[in-house]
Amino acid sequence: MKARRDVFQAIADPTRREIMGLLxxxxxxxxxxxxxxxxxxxAISKHIKxxxxxxxxxIEQQGRERYCTAKPQKLKEVxxxxxxxxxxxxxxxxxxxxxxxxxxPTDS
Amino acid sequence: MKARRDVFQAIADPTRREIMGLLxxxxxxxxxxxxxxxxxxxAISKHIKxxxxxxxxxIEQQGRERYCTAKPQKLKEVxxxxxxxxxxxxxxxxxxxxxxxxxxPTDS
DNA sequence: ATTATATGTAACCATTTGGTTTTATTTTGT
DNA sequence: ACAAAATAAAACCAAATGGTTACATATAAT
Numbered sequence: 001m002k003a004r005r006d007v008f009q010a011i012a013d014p015t016r017r018e019i020m021g022l023l024x025x026x027x028x029x030x031x032x033x034x035x036x037x038x039x040x041x042x043a044i045s046k047h048i049k050x051x052x053x054x055x056x057x058x059i060e061q062q063g064r065e066r067y068c069t070a071k072p073q074k075l076k077e078v079x080x081x082x083x084x085x086x087x088x089x090x091x092x093x094x095x096x097x098x099x100x101x102x103x104x105p106t107d108s
Numbered sequence: 109m110k111a112r113r114d115v116f117q118a119i120a121d122p123t124r125r126e127i128m129g130l131l132x133x134x135x136x137x138x139x140x141x142x143x144x145x146x147x148x149x150x151a152i153s154k155h156i157k158x159x160x161x162x163x164x165x166x167i168e169q170q171g172r173e174r175y176c177t178a179k180p181q182k183l184k185e186v187x188x189x190x191x192x193x194x195x196x197x198x199x200x201x202x203x204x205x206x207x208x209x210x211x212x213p214t215d216s
Numbered sequence: 217a218t219t220a221t222a223t224g225t226a227a228c229c230a231t232t233t234g235g236t237t238t239t240a241t242t243t244t245g246t
Numbered sequence: 247a248c249a250a251a252a253t254a255a256a257a258c259c260a261a262a263t264g265g266t267t268a269c270a271t272a273t274a275a276t
Contacts, residue, residue, distance in 0.1 A: 005204055008120045011116055012116045016115075016261085017116070017189065030222070030253075031221090031223080041223080049224095049252090063274070065273090072193035072194075072197060073197050076197060079194070081119075082186055084132075085128070085183050086180075088178075106116055123234090137264085138253065139253080148236065149226090149234090150235080151234065151235055153255090154233095154234075171239095171242090171244070172243040172244065172253070173252060173253080
């Protein structure tokens, strides 16, 4: 594992999203996290490393344990990107939409 | 290309995010999009396919051309996921804090 | 000191990803 | 009818991803 380590990529993985969900409410040790998943400890360890590398998780070493906590602030980057599209959500869609589209979830 | 085709994964790629940025304001043909990038047409074609598959882009075939438009509505899924973390952004939660109180930091 | 615990790291592996070039296929213009 | 244009689809490729098992290391418990 190496390269493009950004928040968008970090949250692309469902396991990592789940981990975020766990850690935002509880501070857990690595093994504490592992318990919630089917995958092996090293797999989780890697996910945590990725999350840490892009600032989504903070790790506090305490003795032989590592306490992990979510740092959701970093999600703001994604939020901000998406935010620019929000203005279009409620906007009238053009004819093509109706034509092809199934869901058109306009709530207005 | 195959599997896990969801919005999170779709926007993980920076080129695809750029494409979204283009298409939200302009409807462009495939070649029209290609012009904005360095990569080959087939590469863009694949990106578009992915974006379409997960509902972020709509394609309207017109003769031999395919007009692509962004469907930012689908980003709501990501928005909603992130939204649950928004609560924590303004919160003062450094490691120790969370560590010590370790008890759902309810804001209600 | 020795052992058990918590974790990291390495080596490996299959699949996916993002790209390429080459080869169709369909539509338009002449 | 024929050539050009717009695009898809196939075949291929290197690198990244997500996982595994095996091994290493530091701390805690006895």
